[in-house]
Amino acid sequence: MDDFLIRAFLAGIGVAVVAGPLGAFVVWRRMAYFGDTLSHSGLLGVVLGLMTGIGASAGVLIVALAISLLLVLLQRRQRLASDTLLGIFSHTALSLGLVVIAFMETLRVDLLGYLFGDILAVTRTDLWWVLGGGVLALAVLVALWRPLLAITVHEELARVEGVPVGVVDLVFMLLIALVVAMAMKIVGILLITSLLIIPAATARRFSSSPEQMALLAALIGVLAVAGGLAGSLQWDTPAGPSVVLAAAVLFGISQLVPRSG
Amino acid sequence: MDDALLLLSVHDLTVRFDGRTVLECVEMDLHAGEIVTLIGPNGAGKTTLVRVVLGLMQPDRGKVYRRPGMRIGYMPQRLRVDPVLPITVRRFLLLAGRGVAGRLSEVVEEVGVGHVLDAPLQHISGGEMQRVMLARALLRAPELLVLDEPVQGVDVNGQEELYGLISRIRDRHGCGILMVSHDLHLVMASTDRVVCLNHHVCCSGSPESVTQHPAYRDLFGSSRFAIYTHHHDHLHDLHGDVVRRPAEKRGGRDG
Numbered sequence: 001m002d003d004f005l006i007r008a009f010l011a012g013i014g015v016a017v018v019a020g021p022l023g024a025f026v027v028w029r030r031m032a033y034f035g036d037t038l039s040h041s042g043l044l045g046v047v048l049g050l051m052t053g054i055g056a057s058a059g060v061l062i063v064a065l066a067i068s069l070l071l072v073l074l075q076r077r078q079r080l081a082s083d084t085l086l087g088i089f090s091h092t093a094l095s096l097g098l099v100v101i102a103f104m105e106t107l108r109v110d111l112l113g114y115l116f117g118d119i120l121a122v123t124r125t126d127l128w129w130v131l132g133g134g135v136l137a138l139a140v141l142v143a144l145w146r147p148l149l150a151i152t153v154h155e156e157l158a159r160v161e162g163v164p165v166g167v168v169d170l171v172f173m174l175l176i177a178l179v180v181a182m183a184m185k186i187v188g189i190l191l192i193t194s195l196l197i198i199p200a201a202t203a204r205r206f207s208s209s210p211e212q213m214a215l216l217a218a219l220i221g222v223l224a225v226a227g228g229l230a231g232s233l234q235w236d237t238p239a240g241p242s243v244v245l246a247a248a249v250l251f252g253i254s255q256l257v258p259r260s261g
Numbered sequence: 262m263d264d265a266l267l268l269l270s271v272h273d274l275t276v277r278f279d280g281r282t283v284l285e286c287v288e289m290d291l292h293a294g295e296i297v298t299l300i301g302p303n304g305a306g307k308t309t310l311v312r313v314v315l316g317l318m319q320p321d322r323g324k325v326y327r328r329p330g331m332r333i334g335y336m337p338q339r340l341r342v343d344p345v346l347p348i349t350v351r352r353f354l355l356l357a358g359r360g361v362a363g364r365l366s367e368v369v370e371e372v373g374v375g376h377v378l379d380a381p382l383q384h385i386s387g388g389e390m391q392r393v394m395l396a397r398a399l400l401r402a403p404e405l406l407v408l409d410e411p412v413q414g415v416d417v418n419g420q421e422e423l424y425g426l427i428s429r430i431r432d433r434h435g436c437g438i439l440m441v442s443h444d445l446h447l448v449m450a451s452t453d454r455v456v457c458l459n460h461h462v463c464c465s466g467s468p469e470s471v472t473q474h475p476a477y478r479d480l481f482g483s484s485r486f487a488i489y490t491h492h493h494d495h496l497h498d499l500h501g502d503v504v505r506r507p508a509e510k511r512g513g514r515d516g
Contacts, residue, residue, distance in 0.1 A: 028343060028346045030343070146356065146359075149356060152346065153340075153348070153353060154337060154340055156335075156337060157337055157340075157397075159317060160333055161357060161401065204345055209348065209352060210352070212347070
């Protein structure tokens with residue numbers, strides 16, 4: 001196998017392993033739209049990162065974090081429903097990214113690559129980002145597992161029981177931002193949410209505990225990445241969308257299987 | 262009562278939402294080993310007072326004293342867990358905190374939820390859910406137990422049983438209990454003091470004295486049993502689950 005293919009598979013698997021468990025929380029907490037908003041802000045992050053010289057991934061992380069904080073602040077005082085607020089942010093951030101790119105005449109950006117992913121162009125540096133970020137994200141997720149689950153079940157009850165809800169929520173948002181930065185190269189900012197949601201939703205039918213669902217989601221994500229990449233090589237289709245379609249096919253199959261428990 | 266037993270004291274408490282006064286100059290004390298029941302019509306500010314007591318909300322004015330370091334067990338009014346989260350009753354109970362696993366079997370037996378321990382949380386009945394939430398609160402070995410409508414969605418026999426259980430918990434553990442209720446009649450036997458709330462404290466004292474109080478009678482009418490009936494748009498079956506009310510049947514049953 002060629003070097004770039006090995007890197008593509010490793011990066012894809014790294015992202016899937018993190019996106020599965022994190023995606024389970026996104027599904028449980030009904031935060032799909034939030035994930036969309038963060039990933040749509042990714043393009044702006046890329047541009048700002050390249051402009052300032054801190055690099056695309058760091059730029060994505062910083063912009064996603066800034067948007068998370070802004071959302072938390074606005075949700076506290078605004079009367080708009082949070083999906084309305086997220087919709088405004090999501091598309092504003094994406095449009096802002098596109099407009100800023102148009103202004104940057106000196107900056108050459110592979111727009112399609114960022115929007116839909118360019119997994120076969122994953123560099124050695126990208127791979128380190130994915131693997132390092134992945135290990136970090138998983139370690140944090142394991143450490144936060146119980147408080148995060150307690151908040152998911154009943155936020156106020158968790159608060160009374162002494163869970164620092166604000167801090168845990170903020171770290172959770174950071175983790176999503178990290179996954180967005182990691183997954184951008186793989187499936188592109190327009191499709192990242194699907195890597196969070198589809199494997200988790202597929203795993204639900206076969207799980208009877210939160211941990212089981214999280215692990216299965218990771219496994220299903222890995223299968224989707226492997227299947228999608230293989231299909232993409234076979235039929236010469238775009239890699240990112242092929243991975244998402246593979247995940248969707250697995251989801252479809254899971255719905256046909258009779259429920260076990 | 263001895264101040265060494267004082268767990269909770271609320272003084273001159275005022276809370277406003279958008280210029281609407283929800284609580285005004287509320288005073289309330291609670292001591293260890295005491296059951297205090299908050300009653301009042303819907304929208305009287307009972308849950309707001311509970312939230313302030315729990316520290317979930319800051320009052321606009323007034324003071325809240327909680328005994329320093331006091332462990333609080335809280336039973337929220339409702340708990341709906343999305344079916345997309347696979348979680349058993351046991352797992353839900355263990356979320357109460359580190360180090361509660363050792364107390365699990367004891368608490369489960371006391372509250373009587375052993376038979377649903379391995380069932381998915383979403384599959385148990387309304388009455389079982391109330392007991393499970395009570396168990397979760399008890400797992401923390403609380404000095405103060407705060408129960409927001411603990412018998413909600415439970416049929417009348419089950420309500421009496423649950424109130425009996427709550428009294429026994431007080432007797433056995435000596436904790437203070439703050440409870441919210443719609444209905445004074447059923448709760449009378451198991452409460453020491455009643456605080457009748459309608460944005461301000463209308464009257465308070467022993468259940469017997471409160472039922473004789475003119476302010477109480479104004480709020481709840483003067484029938485002998487003084488059952489407060491709130492508007493229900495649904496009925497409950499024997500498990501306490503909600504069933505739809507037939508269109509022609511209005512008023513009447515409250516359960």
